[in-house]
Amino acid sequence: MFTRTHTCGELRASHIGQTVRLNGWVNSYRDHGNLIFIDLRDRYGVTQLVFDTDDAKNAGAADAGDKHAHTGMMGAADKLRNEDVISVEGTVRIRSGGENPKLDTGKVEVVVTSLVLLNKTENPPFLPDVIGTLPNEEVRLKYRYIDLRRPAMQKIVSTRSKALQSVRKYFVDANMFTEVETPVLYKSTPEGAREFLVPCRNVPGSFYALPQSPQLFKQILMVSGCDRYLQICRCFRDEDPRADRQAEFTQIDLEMSFVRREHIMTMMEGFVRHFWKDMLGYDVPPMQRMTYRNAMETYGIDRPDTRYGLHITDISEIAAKTDFKVFRDALAKGADRPRFNSKRGVVKAIRVPGGAEKLTRKITDGYSDLAKRFGAGGVATAKYIADPAGAKFDTGCAKFLEPIKAELVAALGLEPGDTLLFIADTYSVATKAIGELRQQVARDTNVVPKPGAEGGPWNFLWVIDFPMFEKNKDTGKWIAMHHPFTAPRDDQRDLFVSASVDDDDTIESIVSAGYDIVLNGSEIAGGSVRIHDRDVQSKVFQLLGLTPEQAKEKFSFLLEALSFGAPPHAGIAFGFDRLIMHICGTDNIRDVIAFPKTQVGADLMTRAPSAATPAQLKDLFIASTWTPEPSKA
């Protein structure tokens, strides 16, 4: 009936003379009266169809008809509009009007002898064949099925599909991983991200949670002897989204038994190499490694973008030698703390080459606002300029810098024409603020290369040696930096076991066996060697402030499993959506998800979430406490 013989991207000069049937959407039409061109589109491409009164008759169309009388096939072709779905039969021939080099099928056209209108469309809100600006995202999301017809979106969808195959090829086919599915209805463990809850009808008043990750199941699988586990799984975190983050996202979840850090890093680096080769033909060079401390010191962030310099320098010792109140006050904070302690007062600086010209007063004024958003007091600035009497500091806090000029020039490699930016505060505040500042300066001075997909460098990086714990600013309690099942680095075990609950400085200094993969400033994977020793796991819970009773209530199954022959194991999870973003060169995660959600978790197409009926709630023993706020107007 309408079984096609070819796709719309398939026909070439070699098909000339053949009778073919094509199905697809009307991409555009050019109506010349008794000659009508239709560009027919499917996901493989576009083919030009011709409806010609004379030709159709010559080609043997049963009912060629006449457009002006609105009869037969010509009359029907005259009524075709963009996005109508049609099936046509016809003959392939060379284009007599010259080829169209923009189309893969541009040498040929199909003279239609039979037209079937499979489905007439309403006037669509926008056309997949976008000329100029895309409609705004609200419209694209509401009519997602139209947006997905766009070739650019079709390409992403198929790239994502190919990527899934590539993942399985490496792990399952080549490296003996077993793909295992774990529950989506899961036990609530209210550490970490906020969870989505699912009421349980059979046990009134109780709830499942949707998993933030299958972390504990995959560890239990290791105890089960699974040995090498893979799951391409959906995870749920009820937190506000960002450009590269959705509440519902996909992870490539992995775990291996009988390995330590080096083994799993080698395996995963092999995957990255395979994946980029498979997807883009790119050979990933051996990946650099950077410690967390080095990343924080030099880049002010745990996922450094190493495609550009603008390195951060700690000038605390030099800054102590000048009488600048901003520096002095900062350095007085936690002066008795160890060198890298989060509470120690520090002064950090960035040298911006050529900044004296590139960074206007307006731009640098904005930097203080940026620093304030991250808790710092502001940004001190000074230009270093050429002068007949020798290069000198100018503007900003210049006069305070003259006494330490020689040392600053040596420490920072200053050249005339540079601008210096300073942030002075506690280690944790100054580090974060100047790390954000560095990225803003990079954007302002145009030193960020195009993304790798557009020909820029792919800078892969392992970040290792994370702290085990960090302090929660609000509660003052220790929390696991990665998660509570992360093991201390092998050489830290004695220090860890000896740490007492109230010894903050020691707890802060313990290094974990965690590792992240960072690509161009974006975290694409994170994992760790896991704790496989029940006593070590109990100690972690203790340091996190869980009583033995609480630990048992929440994690008894894990502690029991660890005591019944748990092998050493380690794992990692890749953010699959982010991998696809990099491969496709987009900075919007919604572009790589077929049916994404908005900032408030809404699906604009289906209108989810929606209210439940009283009957549904009654079945679930749920009552809502929500009431609309009375209007203030």
Added chain:
RNA sequence: GGGGCGAUAGCUCAAUUGGUUAGAGCACCGGCCUGUCACGCCGGAGGUUGCGGGUUCGAGCCCCGUUCGCCUCGCCA
């Protein structure tokens, strides 16, 4: 929860510092056109300027509130 930006025809955008009947391109409807490929030509229809208040002789424009979308801080073990 906080900050920023935005919303005008189906879509993308205009609309002089608050002043006539809110315009254009594309899409749509009608007509013409036999070699186009962003086809062309003639004509037409299409608006609660997101919504609700307010200021004003007069509001798309100013003020307040609100809804929705995007970016972001917090958050994301």
